[in-house]
Amino acid sequence: MEMLSGGDMLVRSLQDQGVEYVFGYPGGSALHIYDAIFRNKAVKHILVRHEQAATHAADGYARVTGKAGVVLVTSGPGATNAITGIATAYMDSTPMVVISGQVPSEKIGEDAFQETDMVGVSRPIVKHSFLVKDPAEIPEIVKKAFYIAETGRPGPVVIDVPKDVTSPAETFPYEYPKKVKIRSYFPAEKGHSGQIKKAIQLLLEARRPVIYSGGGVVLGDASKQLRELARKLNYPVTNTLMGLGAFPGTDKQFLGMLGMHGTFEANTAMHHADVILAIGARFDDRVTNTPEKFCPGAKIIHIDIDPASISKTIQADIPIVGSVQSVLNEMLELLAQSKESPDEQALADWWQQIEDWRGRHGLYTKNRFEETGQIKPQEVIQALHEVTGGDAIITSDVGQHQMFTAQYYHFNRPRQWVNSGGLGTMGFGLPAAMGAQFAERDQQVVCVTGEGSIQMCIQELSTCTQYHLPVKIICLNNQALGMVRQWQDLHYDGRYSESLYEESLPDFEKLMEAYGHVGIKVTERSELKSKLEECFAMKDRVVFMDIYVDQSEHVYPMQVAPNGAMRDMWLSKTERT
Amino acid sequence: MSEKQSKRIISLLMENAPGALSRVVGLFSQRGYNIETLNVAPTDDASLSRLTLTTIGSEHNIEQITKNLNKLIDVVKLVDLTEGSHIERELMLVKVKATGALREEVKRCVDIFRGQIVDVTSTVYTIQIVGASDKLDAFVQAVSDAQILEVVRSGVSGIARGEKVLSL
Numbered sequence: 213m214e215m216l217s218g219g220d221m222l223v224r225s226l227q228d229q230g231v232e233y234v235f236g237y238p239g240g241s242a243l244h245i246y247d248a249i250f251r252n253k254a255v256k257h258i259l260v261r262h263e264q265a266a267t268h269a270a271d272g273y274a275r276v277t278g279k280a281g282v283v284l285v286t287s288g289p290g291a292t293n294a295i296t297g298i299a300t301a302y303m304d305s306t307p308m309v310v311i312s313g314q315v316p317s318e319k320i321g322e323d324a325f326q327e328t329d330m331v332g333v334s335r336p337i338v339k340h341s342f343l344v345k346d347p348a349e350i351p352e353i354v355k356k357a358f359y360i361a362e363t364g365r366p367g368p369v370v371i372d373v374p375k376d377v378t379s380p381a382e383t384f385p386y387e388y389p390k391k392v393k394i395r396s397y398f399p400a401e402k403g404h405s406g407q408i409k410k411a412i413q414l415l416l417e418a419r420r421p422v423i424y425s426g427g428g429v430v431l432g433d434a435s436k437q438l439r440e441l442a443r444k445l446n447y448p449v450t451n452t453l454m455g456l457g458a459f460p461g462t463d464k465q466f467l468g469m470l471g472m473h474g475t476f477e478a479n480t481a482m483h484h485a486d487v488i489l490a491i492g493a494r495f496d497d498r499v500t501n502t503p504e505k506f507c508p509g510a511k512i513i514h515i516d517i518d519p520a521s522i523s524k525t526i527q528a529d530i531p532i533v534g535s536v537q538s539v540l541n542e543m544l545e546l547l548a549q550s551k552e553s554p555d556e557q558a559l560a561d562w563w564q565q566i567e568d569w570r571g572r573h574g575l576y577t578k579n580r581f582e583e584t585g586q587i588k589p590q591e592v593i594q595a596l597h598e599v600t601g602g603d604a605i606i607t608s609d610v611g612q613h614q615m616f617t618a619q620y621y622h623f624n625r626p627r628q629w630v631n632s633g634g635l636g637t638m639g640f641g642l643p644a645a646m647g648a649q650f651a652e653r654d655q656q657v658v659c660v661t662g663e664g665s666i667q668m669c670i671q672e673l674s675t676c677t678q679y680h681l682p683v684k685i686i687c688l689n690n691q692a693l694g695m696v697r698q699w700q701d702l703h704y705d706g707r708y709s710e711s712l713y714e715e716s717l718p719d720f721e722k723l724m725e726a727y728g729h730v731g732i733k734v735t736e737r738s739e740l741k742s743k744l745e746e747c748f749a750m751k752d753r754v755v756f757m758d759i760y761v762d763q764s765e766h767v768y769p770m771q772v773a774p775n776g777a778m779r780d781m782w783l784s785k786t787e788r789t
Numbered sequence: 790m791s792e793k794q795s796k797r798i799i800s801l802l803m804e805n806a807p808g809a810l811s812r813v814v815g816l817f818s819q820r821g822y823n824i825e826t827l828n829v830a831p832t833d834d835a836s837l838s839r840l841t842l843t844t845i846g847s848e849h850n851i852e853q854i855t856k857n858l859n860k861l862i863d864v865v866k867l868v869d870l871t872e873g874s875h876i877e878r879e880l881m882l883v884k885v886k887a888t889g890a891l892r893e894e895v896k897r898c899v900d901i902f903r904g905q906i907v908d909v910t911s912t913v914y915t916i917q918i919v920g921a922s923d924k925l926d927a928f929v930q931a932v933s934d935a936q937i938l939e940v941v942r943s944g945v946s947g948i949a950r951g952e953k954v955l956s957l
């Protein structure tokens with residue numbers, strides 16, 4: 213058998229696991245591992261400029277490929293810098309394996325230089341973690357880490373590796389396990405057939421059905437099944453922020469996103485539904501509004517791979533624990549055999565009702581753009597959709613620009629939309645775009661950001677230079693922490709406490725130049741489209757579009773909170789449902 | 790969701806590995822559940838620990854607690870003992886100041902509760918009582934005339950009645 217040091221075993225295990233890229237940053241406790249990286253030719257290491265970006269890049273890579281993203285950081289500050297990205301991945305169930313260096317075993321607990329208890333610090337935001345005690349365990353731990361990260365409800369797994377464990381001084385027999393078994397871990401697969409039958413029965417009896425699908429359909433690769441089911445039944449579909457793309461955004465059966473900034477028709481249809489089929493969605497508080505007022509007349513079927521997500525905030529009438537793909541396949545089979553079909557008249561009436569609501573969608577249409585003469589953020593996203601043919605992979609940061617993108621870039625395929633929904637992490641967009649670009653070298657990758665968010669990981673422009681990542685950055689520059697400002701308008705009488713920068717924004721054009729990229733400033737509506745075209749014509753450059761948009765714009769619709777129901781929304785600054 | 794609260798005894802087998810206990814305990818603080826008592830020790834299988842905890846919560850809370858505990862990779866098997874008939878035991882050691890007339894009275898109380906005096910000095914009794922938690926509570930109440938110097942309780946441990954076992 214091959215004899216390898218702990219450090220070499222670790223990197224070889226990654227190679228044998230099929231890892232293409234490791235996003236990382238070196239430091240003392242990780243140096244044996246970095247030396248092994250140097251020797252290894254198969255696993256490519258991507259040197260970011262901040263460990264937070266390593267985790268977001270790995271996250272972006274994972275969301276686009278479906279494979280675990282891999283991160284390597286040193287102990288202490290390297291590990292703690294990674295925490296925000298691990299929490300981001302945890303909240304959105306991204307498969308990720310984070311390897312952190314640790315001080316030598318005999319120093320653990322002594323407050324050694326750059327020691328933090330990584331397993332302890334990360335505990336509430338990981339699916340599982342390992343502290344390696346013995347080099348011989350490395351291959352099995354790596355195998356287990358990937359297995360746990362990628363199966364069931366995916367999530368981040370931390371492997372904390374004390375420096376002595378990776379020492380080159382000693383070698384061990386190396387073999388990468390083909391399979392692992394964990395006696396306490398059996399991710400759900402097939403759903404309960406009896407429950408699935410009941411669900412079909414209820415679905416077929418529905419008169420005002422809505423299919424509400426979430427990130428689980430993307431993660432569980434069940435977009436095809438979702439589409440088939442929706443077509444077969446001709447039921448309306450709404451997607452959560454995390455589920456966008458799972459059902460085509462331009463399809464006539466699609467009601468748009470639901471929730472806090474969901475469309476009028478999606479939220480209203482949900483409120484009046486008699487049967488809701490929830491698939492891989494978790495009734496997040498940004499979706500349900502006030503739980504006690506949530507969809508009063510609806511019976512709820514809830515399919516999820518995570519039993520703890522079912523009946524957590526909203527009681528399910530028919531819970532089904534299983535992989536969404538497997539459960540939907542079984543539903544499709546049952547439907548194919550069934551002689552019953554939905555009540556055609558009821559469904560036609562329901563669609564008629566929905567079409568009426570659709571007329572009020574609450575989104576901005578062309579004629580509203582003239583109001584101030586300034587560029588509206590919504591029209592930037594519409595123009596972006598046009599110029600990219602609706603086909604780009606879009607990442608975003610967090611704020612108004614994120615919501616505008618979710619509303620106006622009608623995503624047509626899963627894994628096309630990459631955003632931090634659960635944690636809402638500003639700084640996510642650019643590094644996630646890098647990860648996405650590594651995943652899909654030939655795809656156009658675009659990061660939609662705000663002048664606030666971009667500055668939280670702007671150092672990654674340098675990483676883009678090093679690895680020739682031609683991502684396009686569309687900055688909706690409203691010269692404010694816009695989403696904060698919106699809330700201050702709505703709830704604090706316009707007292708803009710610390711949401712303005714007072715003329716301190718950098719000259720982004722010059723900044724881009726300094727990094728070797730291209731910056732384009734747009735202030736006139738008339739040049740929006742042509743400048744965007746110019747941007748996307750520069751195929752192999754990073755281009756930063758600094759687009760000045762109307763600062764006073766709010767994101768609408770916006771659910772009324774607190775104490776509102778799904779259907780209670782502001783449709784503009786003055787119109788309320 | 791505000792429903793009726795009840796006390797539950799949740800007993801689980803988990804990997805006898807570093808970090809496992811902190812994951813279980815951490816889950817409770819992270820999700821805002823409370824732990825009333827906690828008791829953990831290795832089993833006949835050295836790779837496993839048995840952990841028993843009592844918690845108070847609504848039906849909905851308890852369901853979430855057991856689901857989330859089950860999700861922990863270190864948790865191998867779990868049972869809510871309160872769902873079936875079960876035996877609940879807790880051990881308590883109490884140090885009581887016992888002088889003069891009280892000495893006899895405390896002794897009588899110990900007998901009634903089927904406890905034992907496991908250590909004696911001229912002024913102090915150390916008493917051991919085993920039983921369900923409410924019996925221990927009742928004992929503390931019963932000797933409250935005497936001066937209680939120290940109370941140590943093990944936390945509840947429990948086991949299902951009859952043939953039912955919690956094992957691999």
Ligand SMILES: Cc1ncc(C[n+]2csc(CCOP(=O)(O)OP(=O)(O)O)c2C)c(N)n1
Nearest residue numbers: 611612613636638662663664665693694695
């Ligand atoms: C790391 C982090 N800190 C603070 C927040 C709170 N927050 C949410 S949106 C927002 C404003 C974002 O401003 P910008 O990036 O310019 O986007 P805009 O809303 O203006 O489009 C802030 C501060 C956050 N989501 N993430």
Ligand SMILES: [Mg+2]
Nearest residue numbers: 662663692694
């Ligand atoms: Mg802004």
